[in-house]
Amino acid sequence: TPCVSLQLPGDTLFIFDGGSGIKELSNLLLSDGRMITRATIFISHPHWDHINGLPFFVPLYPRGNTLEICGPPNNGMSMRELIAGQMDGVYFPINIQDFGAKVSFRDLGEEQFAIDAITIQTMFLNHPGQCLGYRLGYKNKSFCYVTDNELYPRSNRLYNGDYVRKLESFIAGTDVLITDCTYTDEEYQEKIGWGHSSVQQVVDLADRTGVKKLYLFHHDLDQTDDDIDNKLAIAQTMLEERGSSTICIAPKERESFDV
Secondary structure, three states: OOOEEEEOOOOOEEEEOOOOHHHHHHHHHHHOOOOOOEEEEEOOOOOHHHHOOHHHOHHHOOOOOEEEEEEOOEOOEOHHHHHHHOOOOOOOOOOHHHOOOEEEEEEOOOOEEEEOOEEEEEEEOOOOOOOEEEEEEEOOEEEEEEOOOOOOOOOOOOOOHHHHHHHHHHHOOOOEEEEEOOEOHHHHOOOOOOOOOEHHHHHHHHHHOOOOEEEEEOOOOOOOHHHHHHHHHHHHHHHHHHOOOOEEEOOOOOOOOOO
């Protein structure tokens, strides 16, 4: 389940979501002999597929490390309370008091701030509960992490033109867009209102906003590698037929790219 990491020059490490993939990231860091003394973890929302790997992230435990966990409060609970809630001795035997690292928590809404020379913007997405998308800027590069998110068809009564225009502005011209592409267009017809998007919706959005590279993300758990390859082929064909300059990729686990 979801986890994406972004390594910037120096020791700046940003991690997006703490699903099961954060355990794979932890394993990779350990196998490479990399010591992570400072990192920021951005949580999109506290649904379990986005936070259930956090207790297994090894850098949370050694003394001397410093980590900040940022994300939106939900249902009156702060980010600290949300993370502590899944580690309260009932769902997991270790609680946050067992972290050896210096771990701080930051509640986020829609806002803009900076960490060192990196600018961070946030936007609430169309998904049950409070869910944030993130846009990072560093020098002349930009990176958008936008999941989970549903793009309603124009014909649907829940379609909100103001929201779509706001999202278009948020991601416009970005070098990287990692975004929810859970369903094929056919599958989506039976999943409207579930908080996730389909191939055509994502292609339309990326093309008309001038996204340079589109990364298809957050696939349905019942989909096989062949199913994901099929979604990628459909998206690439759509972009080619439009004469779009957007490059579309379906990244594999542990795959890395230069921005």
